[in-house]
Amino acid sequence: MKLIVAVTSKSDAPVVASAMSKEGYPSTVISSYGGFLREENAAVFSGIDDIGVNNVIGIIKANTSQSIVDVLPEKSYGNFKLPPQIKVRGAVVFTVDIEHLLRL
Numbered sequence: 001m002k003l004i005v006a007v008t009s010k011s012d013a014p015v016v017a018s019a020m021s022k023e024g025y026p027s028t029v030i031s032s033y034g035g036f037l038r039e040e041n042a043a044v045f046s047g048i049d050d051i052g053v054n055n056v057i058g059i060i061k062a063n064t065s066q067s068i069v070d071v072l073p074e075k076s077y078g079n080f081k082l083p084p085q086i087k088v089r090g091a092v093v094f095t096v097d098i099e100h101l102l103r104l
Helices: 013-022 048-063
Strands: 002-009 028-034 039-049 067-070 085-088 093-095
Touching: 002 013, 002 048, 013 028, 013 039, 028 093, 039 048, 048 093
Parallel strands: none
Antiparallel strands: 002 039, 002 093, 028 039, 067 085
């Protein structure tokens, strides 16, 4: 069994969850916050069989968007300054082994 956690944009998460549901993969969406831009995101969680991992990753990839966003000049991190524009990727996906999954 695997736990897949996909951190996506807030607007992509419901689209990803819906597409996963249509393919028979359950999921839970939780609001999150972070990244370089310190903006709202969402995390899509799903516990699935090992054989479904590649299919779920394909669903996530097909249902997330990439964009170029402008960075406000006041956004900096100590001596590290962000460029004026950043490419925001569709998702960051974590796949973790789980010993036991119980649906009650």
